[in-house]
Amino acid sequence: MTRPTPIQPRDLWEKDGALRDVxxxxxxxxxxxxxxxxxxxxxxxxxxxxxxxxxxxxxKIFTARDGAHLLSVKxxxxxxxxxxxxxxEIELDLDxxxxxxxxxxxEVLQFLEALAKGTNKKVSVTTENAQDMPYLxxxxxxxEWSIYEPPAxxx
Numbered sequence: 174m175t176r177p178t179p180i181q182p183r184d185l186w187e188k189d190g191a192l193r194d195v196x197x198x199x200x201x202x203x204x205x206x207x208x209x210x211x212x213x214x215x216x217x218x219x220x221x222x223x224x225x226x227x228x229x230x231x232x233k234i235f236t237a238r239d240g241a242h243l244l245s246v247k248x249x250x251x252x253x254x255x256x257x258x259x260x261x262e263i264e265l266d267l268d269x270x271x272x273x274x275x276x277x278x279x280e281v282l283q284f285l286e287a288l289a290k291g292t293n294k295k296v297s298v299t300t301e302n303a304q305d306m307p308y309l310x311x312x313x314x315x316x317e318w319s320i321y322e323p324p325a326x327x328x
Contacts (some may be wrong), residue, residue, distance in 0.1 A: 175318070177309055179278040185308045187314040189265040189303040193308070195253065197263040197294050205231040207291040208255070208263055208312050209244075215284065216247040249280040263288075265284060266301070270309075282311075289313040 179186060193293050197204060209231055218324070219228040222240040228289055232255050244245055244255040246265075253265040289296040290313045297307040310319045 176279065177318050177320050178274050179272070180182050181320045182308050186261070186269040186278065188270050192266040194299050194301055194304070195263075195265040195267065195288075196297045196299065197288065197292055198261075198296065199293065200261055200263050202231050202235075202260065204263060204292040204294065205260065208288065211287055211291065212244060212246045217269055218245045218247075220245075230291075243245070243317070246284070248284050249277055250274075251277050251281055253284065254282075263292075264280055267298075285311055288312075 177185075200257050202302070209228060214229070217228065219226055220241075220243040221237070222231055228244070229237075242255075244251045244257070246255070251267060253267055255263070255265050258264060267281065271283065285296045285298070289311045293313055295312050296305075297308050297310040297328040299305075306318075311317070312319070
């Protein structure tokens with residue numbers, strides 16, 4: 174397996190004012206439990222209504238819908254944020270400004286591979302709110318990354 178380089182695709186970490194979204198689709202609570210377990214291995218902060226709290230079981234997160242949840246997973250210097258929008262889709266956001274080195278890039282990819290392998294589901298990285306337009310995806314069955322290079326902009 175070859176991981177994409179920090180410039181594959183060329184605008185993956187461009188500081189363009191948009192976040193990057195990570196998607197795992199068709200998820201079940203067991204997939205969410207895997208995410209929480211990974212968070213424990215990487216280091217995290219959990220907030221409920223802006224207040225630090227112990228990380229609850231995933232079932233409790235999805236039944237306590239009267240407040241805002243935020244799980245921030247530390248991937249080296251990069252933070253992956255999860256807001257627990259819907260139970261059938263894991264969505265994390267990443268700030269490209271935090272990816273400042275090759276090591277930061279590879280730390281993110283390593284986490285995404287672990288998430289894909291643990292859930293046995295494809296993980297995609299897209300620009301903010303563009304689920305159908307991935308930059309990258311990782312397939313845990315083939316252990317392969319796919320890179321979607323956007324067309325060059327004419328000069």
